[in-house]
Amino acid sequence: MAVAFCAIMLFMMTGCGDKAELTEFGFVQAVAVDLTREGKIALTTHFYNPTGGGETNAAVKQGQRGLNIRTEADTAFEAVRDIPIHFGRKAKWDHMRVILIGEEVAKSQSLGEVLDYFSRDHEPRATVLVLLTKGTAADYLNVDPFIEYTIGQQLRKIEESGSLYSAKTTKIPLLDLAIQLKSEAGVAVIPYVYSNDARKELTVAGIAMLKEGKLTGSTLTPGNTQYLLMLTDRYESGVIEFPCSGESKENGKESLEVVSLKTSVKPVIVNDTLEIRVRTKITGSVAELRCSSLDTKEKTKQFEDHIKKTVESGMRNMIAVLQKRKLDALGIGDQVFRKNPQLWRRWKPDWGERFADSRFVIEIEVNVLNTGMTVGNPFSK
Known part of the structure; x- marks a missing residue:
């Protein structure tokens, strides 16, 4: 009788009412934040493409392992919730590598306001790295990575390695940036990334300084x-x-x-x-x-x-x-x-x-x- 009771209880505990299939999500590798001409948030989200190739498919180019979806809205959260109407999947932020902030955004808005959603939502990690881009941030997500699967992972490795071995940039996770923005002096620093247009190569070097969350003058x-x-x-x-x-x-x-x-x-x-x-x-x-x-x-x-x-x-x-x-x-x-x-x-x-x-x-x-x-x-x- 006890064995039968335990068997019945096991069957009752195998429900899948809250299950979620992998095909319901798109895994974010990077996100670029820019402004439209009307002053709205232009969010370019870089996803990992699971069918874009792997070690067994050498014919597929490295750059095809990532794809970009652009959404525009008055707030970052609305732009995020609009991704499924273009992509057909819900964005999953747990594995995001970097956040790219366009130069114009940093000049006109406080980064504390721009990054509020990413610091408040439960999915993005506090260890995600933040970079300021020369020009439009979305352009950097169209560059093919050298050796990593996606440009998001490539940028993260460049920032980490550059900080560790060359001391010509620094590594600033989202949590560290938030602490700096709330410091008494109100001064924060953020790594700077720029591109060689002729060769389509990205360089993370130098530092941009922020006062009260906004970009001040030229970078170091x-x-x-x-x-x-x-x-x-x-x-x-x-x-x-x-x-x-x-x-x-x-x-x-x-x-x-x-x-x-x-x-x-x-x-x-x-x-x-x-x-x-x-x-x-x-x-x-x-x-x-x-x-x-x-x-x-x-x-x-x-x-x-x-x-x-x-x-x-x-x-x-x-x-x-x-x-x-x-x-x-x-x-x-x-x-x-x-x-x-x-x-x-x-x-x-x-x-x-x-x-x-x-x-x-x-x-x-x-x-x-x-x-x-x-x-x-x-x-x-």
Whole structure:
């Protein structure tokens, strides 16, 4: 009797009333947000094409593994709900790789408003990466990927690898961007992507800076970007180039491979004035030598001092850019707020001016671990 009862209960638990077939969904890989001439949201959604080929179908082109659907509406949510009337499937956002924001959108609207749907809905992940595009964002979804299945995955890998190995861009997930947009200083940074029209190649390099959610001025060059990453302690690894010193300046540049870089930025308040103390410790290995010799401790110390001067000069140039634009992209305002909320309430209305007038004290330590497989002399010698 007990066996029969259990069997009946098992049959009752096998209902499929809430089942969903894979053929009901389209899996989103990327989305591009632009504006129409009328000011509406133009949403271009890039889907993975499951019948577009695989390892067993070499005749199918890489680009056919993704397809684009464009919808227009007054809000992002309405544009999303209009996808089925063109595509025949409901958009599934769990596997979205990147969100592309067009330049015109960032200039005219706050990104907090543009991204509200993607941060509020339960499907998009907080780890999805956000990029700002030069020109129209939808154009970038028409470029064929090099090695990945879709251009959405290709852009994500470019941003991740560029941030990890070159330090000429940074990786900003949706959650990190949301935190920056709500910071006390109201300054956020976002990776910048542009295209070489002649070769149809995409490059993720440089950083765009936002004030109160909107794009401000021009983007930072890749060269300046690495120094901003140093100052914000987001530098993972990369290469520091520096000119030959002394009488060998005409011999070009040398380089150091950065193994680790740690920075602490501390605001010091004295008599209603602000001094910002920056301490950076760099550990690296010699990557290229053209004119320097590191065969003695004295020469190695001179080499390290020369790198220190180069890095400090780059940092001060980056700080000068931020102070000229009155943009606290270093998070100093947040530190002042946490340390002294009452003082911050008094400083916040004119924080841009106060940040621009603040004094920076920079201390840098450089340690060269090794010179590679050869002795500490240029290979040419």
